[in-house]
Amino acid sequence: MERLYQSITHWLLSTVSEYQYVILNGISDDKPVAAFYSVLEDVRATPIFAGTRFSGDSEIGPWLIQLMEINMPLSLKKSKDWGFFLVSSLPFEKLVNHLKHHLEASIGSEKFLVRWWDPRVVFYLLQDFTSENSFLSCAKLFCIPYDNNYYQFEGSNQKKILESQEQRVWQLKNSDFNSYRQSEYYALQLASSISERWLRFDADQWRQLTLKHGSLEKKLTPFIHILYNKGVTDADKLEDFMLRIIKQSITVDQILDKQTDNIDSWLKKLERQVHYE
Structure with missing residues (x-):
């Protein structure tokens, strides 16, 4: 140094x-x-x-x-x-x-x-x-x-x-943020922001999810990377997916198992999987 x-x-x-x-x-x-x-x-x-x-x-x-x-x-x-x-x-x-x-x-x-x-x-x-x-x-x-x-x-x-x-x-342009949105720092910041909003919106549910999963930021980060790389770039859409994924204890492997060459098809299958209870 x-x-x-x-x-x-x-x-x-x-x-x-x-x-x-x-x-x-x-x-x-x-x-x-x-x-x-x-x-x-x-x-x-x-x-x-x-x-x-x-x-x-x-x-x-x-x-x-x-x-x-x-x-x-x-x-x-x-x-x-x-x-x-x-x-x-x-x-x-x-x-x-x-x-x-x-x-x-x-x-x-x-x-x-x-x-x-x-x-x-x-x-x-x-x-x-x-x-x-x-x-x-x-x-x-x-x-x-x-x-x-x-x-x-x-x-x-x-x-x-x-x-x-x-x-x-x-x-x-949206393309000006491509590299940043694929960075670890962006994923951590977005995960932290989502976790903080959940805490403000429903503290009891936030505590339940934290007790079940530990750090929500660490839990959310790999999903954010996967979804962004598959075309889910809107922050609100990402948060919507995150809530469903966490509540239903869906794993990264389960998400990846749904992959297809057609991104739109993959997202539709994913949306069916992470339906609201």
Whole structure:
């Protein structure tokens, strides 16, 4: 890990002709904002939520810090969600403005927050975003920590893209999330969200299912992977399947036994199997 940190320092030193930044995940338990403040003497920083409709949550949202010096906080060595580095030709205020315009995106009529400041999310998004995606124009290079390594992704500091996209709603496609939705982190997040909603909706049933199955998150995760890969991508539909599967103690093997080459046929057979009692 020490050698990895040294390589990151060397990488930052090699990009001194550009602006160097860190994007920090304010909600991380490892407190990356405080960690960087503790090692940097000259700090230029701002919460990206400030001045937006999310300003009430500024402390736990994304932060931007411009690196005036190369000094890495060793307290973040083992953190999995502290944030990431980026190198850009954009000065601080322009980059802040660009990032504020990319807090929310839409697919069709649906508008939602995109948590690109979490490396466990952006690592996958950058694999699927095409060069025309306006988010990429914030940087020339992204350096993302993931699974005890750092990965570089090219951005696109094309001025014409930045200027033409800045005032428009950030438009995304379902395909922009393909890699993320197949990740273990996505499955765990969705499983946790489903478990929390069940607890709020019917606490007694949640306790019964937890006593019977143990951790619902661990129980749900493999089913989410299978169903997503078979074409069930709608979150509400996934949750509907999950409730039926858990209540009826259906196993992964039983689900896989119903597989056919025709996905629609497989889903219809599955729906018949996981009927409501």
